[in-house]
Structures are given as structure tokens and as C-alpha cells.
Amino acid sequence: MTGQQAKSERDLTPRCVSESRVTVSMLMNPEHANVLGNVHGGVIMKLVDEAGGLAAMRHARSPVVTVAIDSMTFEKPIYVGNFVFLTAELTYTGRTSMEVRVEVTAENPLTSESVFTNLAYLVFVAIDDQGRPQPVPPLCLETPEQGLRFEQAQERQIERKKQQQREQTLEEFSLANGQLDRTKSGQD
Ligand SMILES: CC(C)(COP(=O)(O)OP(=O)(O)OC[C@H]1O[C@@H](n2cnc3c(N)ncnc32)[C@H](O)[C@@H]1OP(=O)(O)O)[C@@H](O)C(=O)NCCC(=O)NCCS
Secondary structure, three states, rough: HHHHHHHOOOOOOEEEEEHHHEEEEEEHHHHHHOOHHHHHHHHHHHHHHHHHHHHHHHOOOOOOOEEEEEEEEEEEOEEEEEEEEEEEEEEEEOOEEEEHHHHHHHHEEOOOOEEEEEHHHHHHHEEEOOOEEEOOOOOOOOOHHHHHHHHHHHHHHHHHHHHHHHHHHHHHHHHOOOOOHHHHHHOO
């Protein structure tokens, strides 16, 4: 089957938020600790990216890549021995992009006490077998809360585009003033 055929046969009927929602869990072991003995923030970021990517893949039924992690909070520390739960659900779909909200909680399995530790929003893009962006099914919203999340996600996506434009302006300014020469990077 050619890539073109596979593309035309993809099912792009709308899919609901609950159809791709996913919860993954993992026990935090000593190898996940930082020098303070808490779980390293980078470990949590990786798990967040994986959980978010899984929800995006389930929605798009396609490979996805991360294009933005522009918001991640660290509300409480996570300790070695905690059982971590990451719940990821779609908040927004564009033509080829999807925003995913990931909530993290940490449970002490000895006491069953559970605390909310992290919240992150990530953007993934569905890609075809050539690595090019490809369309994703629209998101069907099942509750008023999901509707509000979609509206807020749209605003964040507009802000991300503005930020991209600001970076572009800065890069052009630096190039024009000889302060940035990307042609030399990696050649020394
Ligand atoms: C993802 C990638 C293929 C997109 O390519 P591109 O040339 O920027 O494609 P487009 O400009 O058509 O953008 C595709 C979509 O991504 C969105 N997008 C691109 N950059 C974005 C950003 N920084 N923040 C939010 N959305 C972004 C666009 O708005 C567009 O969404 P839409 O189709 O829903 O409107 C390319 O940027 C890439 O390969 N990035 C590297 C990804 C990666 O390696 N991730 C880490 C490992 S998974």
C-alpha cells in the first residue's frame, strides 16, 4: 500500500475526548531520584510527554511528534516509593495538531494518600510516513467543561503562534545585525 493510499483511507470522523483519554502509572524507584532524594523533574516531564503522546496517538491513530511543551507546573514534590498516575486527555484539535492536558498525582501506597503534583499542556502533530503533518479527526466535546477547555486551548494556540512570530522577528533582527549566523553552527 502506498503512503498516498494509506492517507486517503484514514478515518477522520470526529472522536470524543473520552475515546483517547489514558491513565498510565509507574512506581518511583531510587534511580528516579535527584540529589535531594525527590523524584527528578526531568523524569516526570518524560512521563508527561509519553502519556500525552499516547492520548494524541489514540485520537489520531497515527504517529505523532511533540511540537510544544509550554506549560508545566510542579505543585508538590514526588518521593521515591510513590505511585505516580498520569491522566492525559485531548483539549483541542486543529488541522494536524492536538493539545493534550496531562494531570499528575502521586500516591503513597502505604497510606493511600494522594496528592496532585503537576499539570502540563503539550501540543502534538500527527505525521505521515514521510514525517509530514497530516490531518487529525476533529474532537467531539461531551461536556460543557470540555467546551470551555477547547476555547481556552484555542487561545493558547493563538498565543503560541504569536510567540513563534516574535522569535522569528528576533531571529531576523539578529541576522540583519550580524549577531546570529546559523550557517556556522556545528561547523567549528
Ligand atoms: C512537527 C513538524 C513536522 C511540523 O512541521 P511544520 O513545518 O512546522 O508544519 P506546519 O507549519 O504545517 O505546522 C503543523 C501544525 O503544527 C502546529 N505547530 C507548529 N509549531 C507549533 C508550536 N511551536 N506550537 C504549537 N503548534 C505548533 C501548527 O500550528 C500546525 O497546526 P494545525 O495544522 O493544527 O493548524 C516539525 O515542526 C517537526 O518535525 N518538529 C520536530 C518534532 C520533534 O522532533 N519532536 C520531538 C520528538 S517527538
